[in-house]
């Protein structure tokens with residue numbers, strides 16, 4: 001067995017025998033979550049749309065002695081969310097954890113500069129991925145009478161220059177509170193976390209530069225992000241373009 005994936009696990013095995021579906025598991029927070037849950041005993045199903053990064057995480061987990069499979073596809077499409085849960089059920093027979101981590105800001109600019117296509121892309125990436133995956137996993141958790149879903153919002157719901165992203169993540173908060181009340185009596189927990197700027201401890205991460213009043217710049221753009229759209233913001237100067245994280 002290879003060395004520790006995360007020395008902070010300190011031998012904990014809180015997920016022994018459980019199956020965890022991690023969306024966005026190919027890099028960043030999703031990768032760190034997949035590696036940590038695997039180290040604590042979970043069998044992992046990575047749902048991501050980038051093969052290269054997902055393969056790397058999966059290989060690290062297997063090298064450690066853990067179980068991991070991948071379902072590749074754009075999770076903003078219902079059929080790919082359904083295929084992800086089917087892959088988990090066919091491989092491991094159950095789904096104990098769904099960590100809905102796929103998402104992230106694409107652009108950082110005043111709202112009047114967002115095109116309809118950009119707004120749609122932000123909603124697809126940071127809202128529909130989670131909505132479809134919640135819906136696709138629920139029948140399996142209801143059948144089991146147990147399960148835990150964790151959605152990931154952001155402190156940026158109260159920030160500026162990312163209105164579509166803020167709306168997408170606020171939508172996830174609403175989805176979480178409503179669904180949690182609906183399924184608690186079925187033994188299913190639904191929670192949402194809202195981190196601030198987070199640099200996951202992932203050796204495969206690209207460097208993440210900062211500029212302006214937010215996190216912006218082309219060189220830190222994550223795998224799977226749509227291409228940059230050039231522009232200029234009169235208030236912020238040249239911080240217009242694809243953003244990262246929070």
Ligand SMILES: NC(=O)c1ccc[n+]([C@@H]2O[C@H](COP(=O)([O-])OP(=O)(O)OC[C@H]3O[C@@H](n4cnc5c(N)ncnc54)[C@H](O)[C@@H]3O)[C@@H](O)[C@H]2O)c1
Nearest residue numbers: 024026027028029049074075103104197198222224245246
């Ligand atoms: N990093 C931060 O500072 C921060 C802070 C608050 C919230 N968040 C949220 O945490 C999550 C992870 O952030 P990160 O910085 O680790 O992101 P990241 O860009 O490093 O990784 C995102 C992963 O999700 C995958 N992905 C994106 N869209 C997808 C889609 N439609 N279908 C399938 N896979 C898709 C990407 O391929 C990538 O592997 C995001 O939802 C983000 O909004 C991040």
